[in-house]
Amino acid sequence: RIQREDGISYTEFSYMLLQAYDFLHLFDTENCVMQTGGSDQWGNIVAGVELIRRLRGARAHGLVFPLITKADGTKFGKTESGTIWLSPRRTSPYRFFQFWLNTDDADVINYLRYFTFLEQREIAELEAALLAQPEQRAAQRTLAQTVTRMVHGETAVAKAEKASAVLFGGDLDGLDAADIADIFADVPSSELGSAQLAGDGMSIVDLLVHAGVEQSKGAAKRSVHGGGIYLNNQRVADVDQTVTLAHSIDGQFMVMRKGKKKYHLVKIRS
Structure with missing residues (x-):
């Protein structure tokens, strides 16, 4: 060298x-x-x-x-966002769960053998399911559930699964501000002063424009009329709806969504 x-x-x-x-x-x-x-x-x-x-x-x-490597030859445990830790202070149970859930099809069966105590018969069944219906990701879900349960416990698994469902339109009940910050850490965000939501609050149309979800009030109204706008995963049915602090999660966040997947996190300043 x-x-x-x-x-x-x-x-x-x-x-x-x-x-x-x-x-x-x-x-x-x-x-x-x-x-x-x-x-x-x-x-x-x-x-x-x-x-x-x-x-x-x-x-x-x-x-x-032996060093565990992924199918592409890179080291196991390294992600674009950094190292995966066992400590919940370094990697939250939700992100820990997501790490395993996002395992590539080419790696998941080996990981089930390495990191779980599942019977060979169970792993063989999951491998068959992976080949038959890869879009169901049954092997990845079993891996995520099993390893997260071993490290963080059953409650963490249930909470992580609920958090994962939120990204597909599930309700936000039972989630606190820390959960919301974790789940939506990678989506676009904007800030809004709490004073703007005091009293009568702000119209949903103004909020959509302020957050940058829509470029104009006209576009915002059309999206609401079309049924494509959601606040905290609840469809907004009234174009005249006002938004107040009561709609926030712990007074810190509101989750907006346009269509099925376009999320936006509103961070509320005190």
């Missing part, structure tokens, strides 16, 4: 040294004698074991396991 024209970055050059020193530090301060990791970390782990042997005259150990 050093002989190549593009050379090697300092980060890559120093990675093994820093990881080895990390192991030494943990050995000294926490009595840590074993480091585990994916098989791609073998060289870095061995460097730490050797450093401890040379500097402390002590034995340390490394344990590696």
Whole structure:
């Protein structure tokens, strides 16, 4: 690598040294004698074991396991939005559930074997269902339910499934502001001052234009008349409807939808 024209970055050059020193530090301060990791970390782990042997005259150990890769060759657990964590503080149960639910058809059967305790017969049935009706995503749903249940419990599974249904027009009852923020984190959004919703509130037509869901009042009225506008997944039937804070979720959000899939999140400022 050093002989190549593009050379090697300092980060890559120093990675093994820093990881080895990390192991030494943990050995000294926490009595840590074993480091585990994916098989791609073998060289870095061995460097730490050797450093401890040379500097402390002590034995340390490394344990590696086969690296799980997706069908496209990329590492399992990496997404466009970052790493998936077991801790609900780092990855919410809903996003954890969605991660498994979005598993590619080419990977899901292997993941059922790796990450669940399902019987081989059950997995074979799910594989047959995947081949016969891939659009039903029965294997992905079983994977998401099973792993989320093991990590976060049955209540988290029920809540994640309800949240998933919201994106397909399900009701928002029982969901709080934190759930709404999580579910609609990736949809377009706009802000609205709470004062604008005080008293008699704002007309649905003005709200649609303010949020950018429609470009004009005329277009907004046509969409309402056509039955294509939803507020918190409830169809707006009256073009003269007014919207107040009472329509908000915990005084923080309102969910607007045009048609079946075009969502918009209104964030309410105090």
